[in-house]
Amino acid sequence: MVAKTKLDRTFMRTFVSFESDFSCEDSIEHPKGQELARYLYNGLRESGFQVREPQNREDWAWDILLLKDGYQIESILGYVNDSPIQWLVTTHLHFSIWKKLFAGSVKNHAENELQSYCCTIHRLLSNDRFRFIRWYNQEEFDQNVTDKWESYP
Known part of the structure; x- marks a missing residue:
């Protein structure tokens, strides 16, 4: 069982x-963004993250x-189409209940991995196919x- 947790995301x-x-x-079979989801998946895998194949999230x-x-x-990758937000990727860290309660070092490791993961996504977005x-x-x-944003994770 994995529980959602709120990080100090200041x-x-x-x-x-x-x-x-x-x-x-x-597409009738899947939501928008399948090609983009595969691109992110392949890039994360090539960077050493053992991510699972992209899964359709209830057709949205x-x-x-x-x-x-x-x-x-x-x-979660979704098509928003609300300028300037065309695509949105939200990334979340979830801990198992036992790890959340008893393992501080796991939390530190997980937060470091989350930061590295987001930096990898940023690197994948840093080419001519992406803007804004x-x-x-x-x-x-x-x-x-949404006026408080940065150009890096």
């Missing part, structure tokens, strides 16, 4: 919005999961403070 930016030339075509987005002993990193890359922390994004 400085950790794990939400990224951007525009891209990846296809936005609708794509999930990319990294499962570790005691925690998981979950990225904006990183947010979860709290500011949830409060719709």
